Amino acid sequence: MNILKVENLTKKIGSKTILNKVGFEINEGEILAFIGPNGAGKTTTIKCILGLQKINDGYISINGYDIKKDFIKAIEYVGCIVESPDVYMYLSGYENLKLQASLYKNIPKENIDNIVNLVGLDKRIHDKVSKYSLGMKQRLGIAIALLNSPKLLILDEPTNGLDPEGIKELRDLLKKLAKEGIGILISSHNLSELESFCNKVCIIQNGKIIEENSINNIKTLKENKYKIKVSNTKKITKYLTKEDQIIDDNYFIVIKDEDSIAEFIKKLVLKDILIYEVTKETISLEEIYINKAGGNKID
Amino acid sequence: MIKLIKAEFKKIFHKKSFLIVTLIFIGFAFLTNFLYKSEIMEETYTYVDIDELKEENKTLNLNLPEDLNTYVNNLTTIEIENLKSDFKDYKELIIKYCSDIIYNSYEAKYISKDLAKYDNYQQELNNIKTKITNQDWDYFTNINHDNLIDSLNNSNDSNDKEYLNALIKLNEYRKTKNIDYNDHNYLNKAINNLETNLLEYFNLKNISNRTSDEEEEFDNIKSIILINEYALTHEVNTLSHSNLNSVLSNFTSEFGLFILIYVIMLAGTSVSEEFNKGTIKYLLTKPYKRSTILLSKLLSILILIPIIILAMVLIEILIGGIVLGFNSLNVPDLIYNNVTNSLVVRSIFSGLFLNIISVLPIYIFIGIVTFFLSTITMSTSAAITITFLFYLISNVISNLATIYHLSIFKYYISLNWDFSYLVNYVPNPFNLTLTWSLIVYFITTLIILCLTFIYFAKKDVKNI
Numbered sequence: 001m002n003i004l005k006v007e008n009l010t011k012k013i014g015s016k017t018i019l020n021k022v023g024f025e026i027n028e029g030e031i032l033a034f035i036g037p038n039g040a041g042k043t044t045t046i047k048c049i050l051g052l053q054k055i056n057d058g059y060i061s062i063n064g065y066d067i068k069k070d071f072i073k074a075i076e077y078v079g080c081i082v083e084s085p086d087v088y089m090y091l092s093g094y095e096n097l098k099l100q101a102s103l104y105k106n107i108p109k110e111n112i113d114n115i116v117n118l119v120g121l122d123k124r125i126h127d128k129v130s131k132y133s134l135g136m137k138q139r140l141g142i143a144i145a146l147l148n149s150p151k152l153l154i155l156d157e158p159t160n161g162l163d164p165e166g167i168k169e170l171r172d173l174l175k176k177l178a179k180e181g182i183g184i185l186i187s188s189h190n191l192s193e194l195e196s197f198c199n200k201v202c203i204i205q206n207g208k209i210i211e212e213n214s215i216n217n218i219k220t221l222k223e224n225k226y227k228i229k230v231s232n233t234k235k236i237t238k239y240l241t242k243e244d245q246i247i248d249d250n251y252f253i254v255i256k257d258e259d260s261i262a263e264f265i266k267k268l269v270l271k272d273i274l275i276y277e278v279t280k281e282t283i284s285l286e287e288i289y290i291n292k293a294g295g296n297k298i299d
Numbered sequence: 300m301i302k303l304i305k306a307e308f309k310k311i312f313h314k315k316s317f318l319i320v321t322l323i324f325i326g327f328a329f330l331t332n333f334l335y336k337s338e339i340m341e342e343t344y345t346y347v348d349i350d351e352l353k354e355e356n357k358t359l360n361l362n363l364p365e366d367l368n369t370y371v372n373n374l375t376t377i378e379i380e381n382l383k384s385d386f387k388d389y390k391e392l393i394i395k396y397c398s399d400i401i402y403n404s405y406e407a408k409y410i411s412k413d414l415a416k417y418d419n420y421q422q423e424l425n426n427i428k429t430k431i432t433n434q435d436w437d438y439f440t441n442i443n444h445d446n447l448i449d450s451l452n453n454s455n456d457s458n459d460k461e462y463l464n465a466l467i468k469l470n471e472y473r474k475t476k477n478i479d480y481n482d483h484n485y486l487n488k489a490i491n492n493l494e495t496n497l498l499e500y501f502n503l504k505n506i507s508n509r510t511s512d513e514e515e516e517f518d519n520i521k522s523i524i525l526i527n528e529y530a531l532t533h534e535v536n537t538l539s540h541s542n543l544n545s546v547l548s549n550f551t552s553e554f555g556l557f558i559l560i561y562v563i564m565l566a567g568t569s570v571s572e573e574f575n576k577g578t579i580k581y582l583l584t585k586p587y588k589r590s591t592i593l594l595s596k597l598l599s600i601l602i603l604i605p606i607i608i609l610a611m612v613l614i615e616i617l618i619g620g621i622v623l624g625f626n627s628l629n630v631p632d633l634i635y636n637n638v639t640n641s642l643v644v645r646s647i648f649s650g651l652f653l654n655i656i657s658v659l660p661i662y663i664f665i666g667i668v669t670f671f672l673s674t675i676t677m678s679t680s681a682a683i684t685i686t687f688l689f690y691l692i693s694n695v696i697s698n699l700a701t702i703y704h705l706s707i708f709k710y711y712i713s714l715n716w717d718f719s720y721l722v723n724y725v726p727n728p729f730n731l732t733l734t735w736s737l738i739v740y741f742i743t744t745l746i747i748l749c750l751t752f753i754y755f756a757k758k759d760v761k762n763i
Contacts, residue, residue, distance in 0.1 A: 013759075049583045052760035076586040086577030090313050099306055103585045144581065 001028055002064070003152045003183030004049065009058035011041075011048055011207075018044050019207045020219070021058070026183040026200070027043040031174060033186040033215075036204035042187045043083060045204070046156050049185075050080055062152055076104075079150035081158055085141020089130040093121060093140050096129060097147065104148045112147070119143045120169065134161030142170065153177065153184045171197050224252050226261055229277035234271060239264070253281070303587065303595035304602070307569070311603065316564060324557050328615050331553055332622035335541050337445070347380050361409070371409050375402045382428075389431055391491060392480040396439060431480075440474040462501045469493060472531065485536040489527040492538075496523050522635030524643045535630050542627035543619040544647050547612075551654050551719070554611060559690065561599075561607050562662045564568050566669035567682040569596045574677045579760060593674075593755045597748075600666050608655055608662075636724035643724060653722040660740060661716045665690060667744055671751045674758075701728050715739040 004026040011019040026032050029183045036042050047053040049060055051071055060067045065074035085254050087096045097116070101107040113117060116125050119139040129137065138161050153174075159167050174184055188194055194201075195215065203211040230236060233246045246252040256264055261278075268275060311317060359366040367655040378401045383390045383467070404420030407413045430438040447470060451463045469490055472478075478486045503509065503517040530537045539545065546553065573579040582592060616628075632650030634643040644651075668689060673682035693713030700708040708714055714729045715736035727736075 047760060050580075052580060052583055054759060072586045072588065077585055078584065080580075080584055082580045082584075083577065086580060088310060088313075088578060089576070090315065091310075095309075095313075099309060100581060100585075102302055102306055103582075103587075229310065 002026070002029075003028055004057070004061065004185065005061045006045070006049065007059040009045065009048060010056050011044055011053065012056050017207060019048070021237075022057075022204065022207070022209050024202045024209060024212050026185055028151075028181045028183055029178050030200055031178050031184040031186060031198045032200040032202055033198040034185055034202050034204065035194070036187075040204045041207040042204060043156055044207075046080075046082055046154055046185070046187065049154065050078065050082065051075060052082065059172060077151040078154065079145030079148060079152075080147055080154040080156075081138075081141040082154075082156050084157075084160065085144065086139050087129050087137070087140060087144070090128070092128050093125045093132065093136075093143075096140065097125075098142060100144050101147050107147060115143045115146050118146070118173065120166075133165055135163055138162055139166070151182060153182055155184070155186045157188050158186065159188055187239075224255070224257060224261070225281035226256060227250055227277075227279045227281055228254065228265075228275060231274050232270075232278075236268065239267065239271075250276075274299060300587075300591055300595050301594060304599045307596055307599035308603070311565060311599070314568075316568075320557070320560055320564060324554075324611065325614060325618065327557065328554070328618045329622065332543075332546060332615075332619045335546050335619075335625055336654060337541075347376060349377050349380050352377055359493070362426055365699055367409060371402070371405045374405045374409075378405075386428075386431055388446060388481045391482055391487075392431065392439065394440070396427055397424060400427070432478065436480060437474065437518070439480065440470055443470050444474075448665070448739050458501050458505055462498050465497050465501075466494060466650055485530055485538045486534065488538050489530040492527045493524060493531075496520050498525075500524055518635075518637055518640075521640060522642075525635060526633050529633055529642055529644070536627075537633050539627070541623065542630070543616070543623045543625065544627035544632070546619050546623070547613065547628075547647050547651050548632050548654075550612065550615065550651055551658050554615065555658070557611065558604075558608055558662050559665065562604055562666045563669050563683050563686050565600050565603060566666040567671060567673050567686065568679050569600060569670060571673040571677045571679045583760065590752055594750060597667075597751075600670065601663060604662055604666060605659065608659075613653065613654075620724045634722075634724055637726065638724065650673070650722075654719060657718040657720075657722045660718060664716050664744060665714060667747055667751075671747050674751050675754050698728075710739060712739065712743045715743075 002025055007023045009019050009022040010017070022041070022045055024032065034045070042225055044053065048055045049062070049067070051067055051074075055068075062074040062078060067074045080136060087093075088099065091099065094112075094116070097112050106275070116122050119142050121136065121139050121143065131138065132140065133193055138158060142155070142158060145155065153168070158170060162170060174186070178184055186194065186198070198215055200214055201211065202209060227247075229250050230252070231250070231251055233252050234250065237246070240246070240252070240254065244252065244254045254261070254264060265275065265278065348404075356370055356373050359370050361367050361370060375398070379393065379398060382397060382401075386393060400420050400423050404417050404424065407416035407420060427438075447463055447467050451460060451467070454460055454463060473490055476486070478484065478490065480487055482488070493730060498514075500520045501696050503513060503520065506513060510670050528657065529535075536542075551558075573582060583589065585592075601656060616625075628647055630647065631644045632647050634645070634650070635641075636643050665686060669686040672685050673679065676682055676685075682724055693711075696708055696711055697713045697717075699705060700711075700714055709729065715729060718733075718736070720727050721733070727733075
């Protein structure tokens with residue numbers, strides 16, 4: 001079932017078109033990586049989905065509710081961080097959570113405590129937020145986003161300020177949530193962090209979606225590369241094709257699909273060539289992104 | 300909606316600025332009450348430099364008649380001042396009964412050179428001193444009575460006779476109640492006040508065609524007379540200004556500025572701060588309509604205004620009670636009703652309540668204006684500054700409108716937001732009817748509210 005559906009979303013500010021016919025979908029259990037350079041319209045798209053900005057044209061539905069007609073029902077099961085987790089600095093983390101929770105129907109106190117443990121803030125939760133580091137604020141923001149047991153989670157650059165351990169925890173948390181059937185939209189500039197756990201990629205540039213595809217589809221768009229270490233690459237030049245390349249005396253790269261690479265290795269072994277290492281070179285989102293966006297620098 | 304309002308209260312009470320203003324208010328309340336208390340010490344008599352007069356006397360040539368006159372006058376003044384410092388609480392009495400005797404004694408000694416007469420006067424003076432020390436008030440009322448009867452017999456003017464008869468009645472009241480002439484005795488004060496104002500009262504009363512100025516003066520004197528009469532007949536001290544009662548009856552003028560500060564502070568930050576700090580993003584992604592969110596913000600302010608005023612009153616009663624004592628709280632609040640020419644008597648609490656209710660529309664309107672400015676400018680400082688300017692300019696416009704009778708301003712809000720004239724029983728200062736004021740007030744408020752809600756519903760949350 002569609003958790004989020006965006007169709008033909010168009011947003012103009014003055015005469016400038018910020019978003020031009022943006023469309024994508026998120027189904028239950030999907031994690032969508034929303035990628036684009038600065039000013040491409042990522043945050044604007046997110047704000048339009050959340051009703052923070054009015055849309056000029058197009059259709060957005062969350063859980064099947066049109067946000068123009070049934071905003072309250074649509075937004076009820078959405079959790080979000082937009083731009084940065086902006087909370088009330090003069091309250092403690094816990095007071096912030098209680099305040100946010102009080103605006104939903106019946107969120108039991110145990111839920112709040114569980115979420116605090118989940119994001120790893122249990123030791124500092126009663127401190128004033130003004131004493132928090134950026135990473136701790138980010139954790140608090142994630143906690144707030146999870147308060148209402150959302151069916152759609154929208155996270156705008158949630159890894160900002162998180163330490164590597166925090167990022168790993170977040171990754172595990174999001175994977176777990178996706179397994180429970182939550183749809184997640186996540187925008188981040190750190191593409192390598194996203195590719196390991198996203199199942200969909202959506203690339204936006206200048207307010208237009210230039211690629212929407214599943215991560216596996218994108219990765220198989222190109223041939224598989226294998227990097228192989230041998231004692232001396234001079235011995236093997238005769239087995240290489242034009243696309244393959246020699247890096248140095250020990251390393252060379254071949255482009256083969258999975259079946260032919262096995263045959264290729266077998267052939268080398270039979271010719272008494274010692275193979276020390278075979279690694280599969282994956283194509284990173286970064287590369288795909290650079291290919292698609294025409295080499296535009298990513299934020 | 301109730302959840303939203305509760306959340307608003309929580310935010311407001313956690314703000315430091317709220318606490319700071321409250322602390323300043325408590326300090327201010329202490330100062331104000333001390334100021335009222337210090338009015339006891341207030342010296343209403345002009346200060347006389349006795350040493351300077353003594354020096355002057357040394358330089359005078361007593362052979363010259365003018366110098367001799369000055370000499371006698373100076374001696375009289377010095378003697379009176381000395382007496383006043385001997386009998387600190389009986390200054391009025393000394394001025395009234397001793398001035399002539401002292402002057403006459405020195406006149407007898409230095410000008411007429413009649414030492415026997417001088418001795419007589421000195422004896423009389425000593426007699427008065429013992430009477431004051433023994434608190435023999437009958438002595439003075441008797442002298443006064445005799446003087447008044449004399450004047451009455453010599454008078455032909457009907458005004459004068461009416462006036463003198465009133466004074467005789469007052470003197471009899473004094474005598475029967477054996478009223479202490481102490482300057483701080485409110486009954487004595489009331490009688491003195493009546494004595495000084497009665498002449499003017501009878502003069503104005505008997506003018507057949509009073510001009511508007513005279514009419515105003517007459518109203519003023521009538522109110523003074525009624526208030527002093529009330530103090531005498533009910534034997535309650537409604538005259539003192541250095542008590543809690545007096546602070547409370549001036550509550551809205553003494554502490555109005557603080558109500559204004561609270562209102563502007565709450566309404567000016569409510570919306571703009573959420574936008575500036577980015578917290579609005581969480582608020583607007585909660586399952587509520589935008590109009591519900593804005594309404595709950597507005598309502599929380601409107602609910603808090605009377606609650607804050609009530610808290611201010613309680614704080615003031617507590618502080619005022621500590622500084623000035625609580626015993627004046629049962630003294631009634633007296634208001635002269637200009638229309639029926641009678642005295643309205645109400646308890647201090649109902650008076651305070653009516654006063655606050657009558658000016659509440661000002662603060663509610665100011666709150667709504669600040670709220671509007673805070674919503675459309677998204678700037679707390681702009682909202683607060685512009686509102687203060689608006690308030691100042693509105694007061695200027697009100698004043699201009701009264702002075703020049705400008706009728707175009709009758710549509711302007713500040714001529715229609717203050718209803719205190721109703722509870723003070725004076726005519727509307729701008730000659731506007733209550734219905735007119737209410738219509739202008741509600742239409743202006745409605746327009747501003749509509750603009751606020753329309754703007755907020757369409758507002759995009761910009762990137763920070």
